[in-house]
Amino acid sequence: MKKVFFLIALSFVSFSQTFAQPFNVESAAGFVKKKNFKKAKEFIDKAFENPQTANDARMWLNRGKTYIGLWNDTSVNRADYPNAIEIACVSLVNCIEVEPKGRFVEEARFELVNAGVAAFNFGVDAYAKGDYTKAMKHYDLIMKMIIHDTQGNLKRNNVSTSIVNQYIGYASVDMKDYPKAIASFEKLINENYNDPNIYISMSRIYLEKGDTTKALEFIAQGRGLYEDNRALVTEEIKIYLNSGKTDVLIKKFQDALKLDPDNVTFNYFMAVLFEQSNKVDEAIAAYQNTLKIDNSYIDAHTGLATLYFNKGAEIDKKIKNMDLKEYAKVGEKMEKESVDYLNKALEAFKAARDIKPKDLSVLKNIKIIYVALRQGEEAKKIDQEMKDIIASGGK
């Protein structure tokens, strides 16, 4: 009798212990339903720790629901549960994988959407804050979840493999994990992912690796698909600028200007390139065009002024080297031409001064021109102006 009783008691104890574990899961489920996620967590953590329920589909489902519930509950401090999303995502995936044809799969897939969106937002946020490791972790999680999103619900919430690959690519670049970045971007290119930035990203990776040829290949590929994309054009120009290929650059800028004739930067760089190539008239026209678009572009004013001044000075030099016979023929006319150029230079420097009244280099040039024009009084005024600026702490 005692033995029977003992056996009965023993079986009762083991039965109750056995029963206690589903009870934790049940209790957690009940609290999830009541949206008391903190309480649910108490029970589900116990169930998670117990080997009998540690790999139970229902446990995983409710663990997922509990932790995503915690994350989304506005009365809860998220900082107290920093890994909530990760736990939710892993749990829901496990629920599906443990029993792929089980009765909890549909519900897990449904909850996957919330968790996936949360994971994506968390990853993007982490990336923005510079925590690339955390960002990457969440992106990788999402990729595992997407496999189970058979209804495409994550895609309908803008969480898709393409988008996540793009983010993985960017994060990998920042982590200098170029192989991973290249792998992600290549996937996107193969999928015909419609974003010119992918080609820019690939180009920059290869520039980092020192392979300018490959970098330019990607730019060309992108430009073939998005011929009017300014970012690609600008990227290409930067590469050529850094490599000093002026002759190619002029053509590139001309092409860029066909697409975007009012781009002040393109126009200005065009002028600089012409100047460097000694194509003075073209440079003057390009500076003038720059100023038509943006009259406050001071570098264009000073660039133009310098060209005019140099032209005037060149003519002046020729005059000084002339013999009297030649001077009698063309001297006066050339003098007038020289003065015209100096006056144009003066106007351009004055326009620069209007924009930056205390720029000493501009004032110095104005003074030089006044001297060249034999306007001594004006030159003196400028001189005084410069002294006043220096005295007041200007440079």
Added chain:
Amino acid sequence: MRQLLSLIVTSAIILSASTSKAQWKLIEKVTTQPGKASIAYEKWELESNGLILYIHEDHSDPIVHVDVTYHVGSNRESLGKSGFAHFFEHMMFQGSYNVGDEMHFKYISEAGGTLNGTTNRDRTNYFETLPSNQLELGLWLEADRMGFLLDSVTTPKFEVQRSTVKNEKGQNVENQPYGLSEEVKDQNLYPQGHPYSWPTIGYVDDLDRVSVDDLKNFFMRWYGPNNASLTVVGDVDPEEVKSLAYKYYGNIPRGPEVRKLRVERVTLPIDRYINIKDQVFFPLTSMVFPSTPSLSKDEYAVDFLATLLGDGNNSLLYKEFVKKDSAIQVVAYNYASELSGEFTIQVYAYPNVNSKTVEEKIRKVLDDFDKMEITDEQLQALKAKTLKGVTSFTETVSNKATLIATGHYLQDKPFDFQVEIDKINAVTKQDIKMAFAKYIKGKNAIIMNVLPYGPDEKAPANRSNNPNKNVKSNDEAVYANLSYKRPVDNFDRSKKPQAKAPKLVTVPDYYEASLPNGVGIIGTFTNETPIVTFVLSIKGGHMLETESNVGLSALTAAMMNEGTKKYTAEQLEFELDKLGSSITFFGGSDATLVNVSCMNDKVNETMAILEEMLYNPRFDEEEFKKVKKQTLQAIKSEKTNASGTADKVLNNLVYGNSIMGLPVNGTEKSVGSLSLKDVRDFYEKYYSPSVSSLVIVGDIKKEASLTSIDFLKKWSAKSVVIPNITSAPAHPTPTIYLVDKMNASQSEIRLGKIGRKYDATGDHFKSNVMNFSLGGAFNSRLNINIRETNGWSYGVRSGFSASEFPGKFSAGGGVRRSATDSALREFLKEIKDFRDKGISDDELTFTKASILSSDARNYEAGFQKASYLSTIQRYKLPGDYKDQQKRIITNMTKEEINAIAKRDLDPANMVVVVVGDKFFIKKSLEKMGYGKVVEVDSDKPLKLPSTLELK
């Protein structure tokens, strides 16, 4: 030196006075060729400041349309500074240096004109249509606000208009079902910073941040004459136009140069999904693909594609969704702007239909289109329908001016209609397929779902979300170094121009006839466009119903459109489309109307179809179930429309238990109980020539028109007795009837009382003359108070309506929620003041001038001619009734007006209805002390005893 200078100046003045031609440079002159549809015009450039002038002569009516279009819309705004162009549209009506505050509206109204301004992404236009003797007034006003506006932009005006614009957003966007969906779609379709990525009306917080100086800078930068076109269309002499235009615009200085906007083609890397909630009944799924901009070579092919996919019973989307009972409506169109286009598919699903399913079905439809062959007949139908639509658009001077001005900013020259017609005719089946492959097939889209709030779900306070609120605009260079210098004239611009003698307004000549079976006919010939319109009116309609079958007339009319014995609904529509014709039956409040429109060379074929529809309706059971379901769902959805709800409740209160107190399309209970047999019985019993009349307007002579309707002679007459309304509820105790609309950001206010029957020259006519200054015009007391002075509303009005049955007085409009009680107080105060103190001398002058002068505009378009003839026919009026009306108005005295006001604005039996969020407004309405606030359910019409006997 000085002497030399003055000599030069004098001779310059003489030179300019002797000929203004020297200032105008002719750019081009286009004439019309016989058989061609081109709009003839002259295009001139004012050399001093770059203003472009277009002149098109149209002497068919003594009217002129003056349009100034500035090539600036919301696309010239900056991040964080949205809504400026639209804000300026409001400021432009607040007066300028020589035109007093609110006077623009007053001058135009007084001159018998109508006016408005509109802003879109690409441009802003300001226009008025006036009697042609008032051309100079239009030019003077527009020039003053082009060159002299900034003098009168003051902070108080600015603040009021800021409030008005915010109200407009509340009323026309936030408080409208699906209102915010455009804004959300644009945020997602266009990259941040793209000029189309923010709404034209702007974000409220951007509007709150803007300063008067910001606005002034915006004006100085973009509103110069060199960035504008002036288009004058109508009964004008081009030389006079040029001379006057030079006078008023010649001294306005050129503005800063405006260069063409260039943006990159919009690309979507992947489908982008958006889900938003709104006060809607039908969930909406929109699929939007980046497509082709205005006037591109693909545009017509893309338009045809949209028609095949989603326009009409034969479209693929209709067959997939409406025919199969999962949606109430489908739409497809290409929304083309200057910089880009948006190919849009929209499905308004029934509430139980899942949005994911809708998306899948849309994709299936696109796959089906990919596989389908377009037939020659389909192409013929597309072209016929489009050509008819395009042709009818040129009917009015304002439409022609719009075409000219739009063509100018899009392509630097007006639309050449003949070129457009040639383009339409040139579209091939391959073009349509290629357009599909280029813009739709396999391309990414924005997929937006607008879903209803749950029953107890509260909308957030701010549903419009500005993604640019923390973005710095970096537009300083754009607005640097701008300064305003008032133009200097050599004449006194402050004097309002005197009008020339008005031209004689001739009402249309008309003929009358009748058929032996009782059909009365009235018609007029006009060949301004090659279109003919027939309007058949079968009296009775809603008036023939009872409480148990209310909605039957509308349902019957709807079923008349759903096929005949010979044609299914789809076949019927296709036959009409091939002709470019339309025939629509519509159940109205006191008649069933049949509107027929066709090209003049398709009259006989169209009439053959009308005959088939009128005598042999199909009355198919399946179609009936579909139409009935659509009607029931539409009734359920009405609650989301605050304005419609307010009108419905007002009618119930004013007319009580009579049929006029019940909604024309019925109630859930009444429509739910109707059967196809009821429809057939209604048709058999009440569609009779004995109560029918026909109006014919268009390019068809009397003999031909009477021949074309010969088939009506065989229509058998039945005796139809239409009940009268002889009593209405009395409302002895002032009460505010409140209808709760949760989450409403605006309240709809209505005041009303029972009125009288129509008369052309008696008390009803005179009551509307009296009402003009109270609430019948922009410059009326109600609107000036509530909209302009207080900035509580986008617009309020009042008026007397009437027909063969007693009409009503009604006043109302939408107001800002927080101002509901204040606005209602002002409504009551203004009505009381007008009644007690009467009309002022100025108001009487304004009323007479406005109404008398406006007659010149009343006979321009076909529908206006039809309306005039219909009135004569319906009320058996003499042909000179308009002259009689003019004499009455001319002779009306203050005393007479005041007596009418005392009689007709009597607060006895006046009812007040307010539709709004009761959580916010009920207490303040109760505190007003006007009377009890009684909550009513708009779905449950009140049973009110009709104790007031009507004369």
